[in-house]
Amino acid sequence: MTLEIEGIRFSYGRTPVLRQVSLRAEPGQLVAILGENGSGKSTLLRAIHRLLVPQGGTVLVEGRAVDRMSPRQIARLMGYLPQKSSEASFSVFDAVLLGRAPHLQWGVSDRDREVVLRVLALLGLEAQALRSVLELSGGEVQKVFIARALAQEPKVLLLDEPINHLDVKNQIDVMGLLRRVTAELSIVSLVVLHDINNALRFADRFLLIKSGEIVAFGGQEVVTPANVRTLYNLDVTVARVDGIPVVVPRGNGKADAPPAIRIE
Amino acid sequence: MSGNAAGIATGYGALLGHKAAVAGVLLAAVVLLALAALAVGSYPLSPGDVLAALAGRADGVTAHIIGNIRLPRAVAAVVAGASLGIAGAVMQNVIRNPLASPFTLGVSQGAAFGAALAIVSLGGSAAKGLATTMQAWLTALSAFAGALATVAAILMLSALRRLAPATLILAGVAMSALFGAATMFLQYFSTDSQLAATVFWTFGDLGRAGWRDILLMTAALAPALAYFLWNSWGYNALEWGDETAGGLGVSVGRLRLGSLAASALVAAVTVACLGVIGFVGLVAPHIMRFFVGDDHRFLLPCSALCGSMLLLAADILSRLLLAPVVVPVGIVTTFAGAPLLLYLLMKGRKVP
Numbered sequence: 380m381t382l383e384i385e386g387i388r389f390s391y392g393r394t395p396v397l398r399q400v401s402l403r404a405e406p407g408q409l410v411a412i413l414g415e416n417g418s419g420k421s422t423l424l425r426a427i428h429r430l431l432v433p434q435g436g437t438v439l440v441e442g443r444a445v446d447r448m449s450p451r452q453i454a455r456l457m458g459y460l461p462q463k464s465s466e467a468s469f470s471v472f473d474a475v476l477l478g479r480a481p482h483l484q485w486g487v488s489d490r491d492r493e494v495v496l497r498v499l500a501l502l503g504l505e506a507q508a509l510r511s512v513l514e515l516s517g518g519e520v521q522k523v524f525i526a527r528a529l530a531q532e533p534k535v536l537l538l539d540e541p542i543n544h545l546d547v548k549n550q551i552d553v554m555g556l557l558r559r560v561t562a563e564l565s566i567v568s569l570v571v572l573h574d575i576n577n578a579l580r581f582a583d584r585f586l587l588i589k590s591g592e593i594v595a596f597g598g599q600e601v602v603t604p605a606n607v608r609t610l611y612n613l614d615v616t617v618a619r620v621d622g623i624p625v626v627v628p629r630g631n632g633k634a635d636a637p638p639a640i641r642i643e
Numbered sequence: 644m645s646g647n648a649a650g651i652a653t654g655y656g657a658l659l660g661h662k663a664a665v666a667g668v669l670l671a672a673v674v675l676l677a678l679a680a681l682a683v684g685s686y687p688l689s690p691g692d693v694l695a696a697l698a699g700r701a702d703g704v705t706a707h708i709i710g711n712i713r714l715p716r717a718v719a720a721v722v723a724g725a726s727l728g729i730a731g732a733v734m735q736n737v738i739r740n741p742l743a744s745p746f747t748l749g750v751s752q753g754a755a756f757g758a759a760l761a762i763v764s765l766g767g768s769a770a771k772g773l774a775t776t777m778q779a780w781l782t783a784l785s786a787f788a789g790a791l792a793t794v795a796a797i798l799m800l801s802a803l804r805r806l807a808p809a810t811l812i813l814a815g816v817a818m819s820a821l822f823g824a825a826t827m828f829l830q831y832f833s834t835d836s837q838l839a840a841t842v843f844w845t846f847g848d849l850g851r852a853g854w855r856d857i858l859l860m861t862a863a864l865a866p867a868l869a870y871f872l873w874n875s876w877g878y879n880a881l882e883w884g885d886e887t888a889g890g891l892g893v894s895v896g897r898l899r900l901g902s903l904a905a906s907a908l909v910a911a912v913t914v915a916c917l918g919v920i921g922f923v924g925l926v927a928p929h930i931m932r933f934f935v936g937d938d939h940r941f942l943l944p945c946s947a948l949c950g951s952m953l954l955l956a957a958d959i960l961s962r963l964l965l966a967p968v969v970v971p972v973g974i975v976t977t978f979a980g981a982p983l984l985l986y987l988l989m990k991g992r993k994v995p
Contacts, residue, residue: 428890454891454892466883467936468936469879469938472655477879477880480879492655500648505647508651508654508655531891537890
């Protein structure tokens with residue numbers, strides 16, 4: 380159940396966004412994608428799912444090329460959670476049931492309902508199952524979206540900034556959840572993150588990209604001060620807290636700020 | 644399956660049952676209102692008379708009134724209401740804007756302009772009874788062409804300039820204004836009888852419908868209805884945005900184009916047959932969202948039924964308000980629809 384990406388290229392008109400991106404991930408691995416705004420992280424996820432058709436390269440899921448597949452067939456292999464999503468008036472159950480859409484013709488089978496119930500239990504959403512999505516908190520809504528993607532029974536999960544609008548507690552909850560389901564269901568999760576420390580805490584592999592090119596791909600060891608400076612043009616120190624690497628920007632945040640009022 | 648899961652399954656079944664019951668109540672309301680529409684009027688008939696006439700066991704006058712005047716009127720209300728209601732629901736979904744409807748997208752105004760153009764350039768008057776059959780058909784055809792031209796222009800704008808779906812509504816407003824001005828321009832240079840005929844077209848009237856019109860409207864509605872219902876899951880996915888829908892395997896561009904074309908066709912045929920009937924297409928989906936939420940497996944059929952119900956009720960009102968004068972139903976729907984919409988928009992909606 381590996382995910383192999385080989386030489387993906389994509390450009391908007393003449394502007395290249397992805398240049399020859401390749402990576403390989405094994406089942407159960409959570410891969411964090413790190414990079415500054417506009418580095419091509421979101422484009423990479425969309426190109427993998429073929430929401431954007433790449434100009435070159437291949438994507439193989441379990442050795443099968445997705446290039447020739449229909450959008451429905453791809454949706455049975457890969458779940459995708461975009462950065463932004465509208466909210467609509469559905470019950471949580473119905474919102475998750477929508478993840479079965481790529482599998483069903485029109486009618487909902489007993490198996491579809493079973494999958495939904497299983498996913499709801501897996502994500503601890505049983506108490507909310509019959510409530511309207513519009514009544515949920517931000518963290519719960521994000522869990523519903525992850526549940527929907529899991530109801531697709533995907534081999535690969537593509538998540539674009541899933542914890543961006545969540546408070547610290549919910550960020551850790553949702554990331555922990557992703558960590559757990561990725562391992563339990565033995566799938567590959569590619570997660571675009573802005574928070575390097577959450578990435579270091581929860582991910583197995585790290586894909587560092589800048590201007591559509593891979594800077595580094597590997598385990599925790601690739602998150603070095605040098606690489607972080609390349610990615611974000613930022614000086615950092617890597618410390619260790621509870622055995623987990625923690626990236627801290629240099630300086631106390633005040634020293635190099637100009638004084639508010641200059642007195643002569 | 645754990646007890647928890649069984650509880651959810653039961654509760655979800657009840658939720659679906661509730662939504663199905665809403666559809667059932669609507670269906671019953673449509674049947675009852677249709678019977679009422681057959682009974683009321685300047686020549687009142689008892690429910691017994693109506694049923695007897697429908698069964699073909701009525702005397703000459705009653706049979707004539709029911710068969711030739713009230714039945715086509717009621718059936719037209721059901722078919723046209725369903726067409727406008729479902730077209731509105733689909734447009735609101737694929738354009739991602741709660742203000743979308745045949746009326747707000749300029750489809751209706753395009754049709755009214757087409758009709759006005761035919762009336763003025765043919766030199767005759769297409770008003771009821773005055774027109775020859777040929778003129779009436781040409782006028783309807785021209786109205787249809789006007790409606791399709793509006794939709795084609797909006798679709799081309801969206802394809803060429805890659806307008807965001809929400810911007811389409813603004814394009815529709817611009818098209819409405821353009822066609823409105825063009826219609827007024829024609830009216831300014833038309834004779835009195837032509838003016839009367841063009842104005843007549845701008846407010847829809849159920850009395851205009853003959854069985855031929857009803858057949859035409861049904862022929863347009865039936866395949867569109869099947870297409871819409873088949874794509875219910877696609878619309879449900881679109882409710883969460885294009886990106887989410889794409890991730891769920893929906894071919895967003897194709898669904899949007901096909902749905903806009905089909906809903907515009909249905910609306911265009913309705914306007915061509917009856918004239919402009921505002922607000923039904925806009926309000927019916929909003930009312931139903933209030934009861935069944937955004938699940939299009941229920942929202943679409945319910946919006947169609949609600950459209951029929953609203954148009955039947957408006958028709959009954961239009962004949963009772965100033966009896967024996969019959970107010971065109973288009974005026975009643977707009978009068979009743981506008982405040983209703985305001986009320987609905989001010990109330991939130993959280994239907995599970």
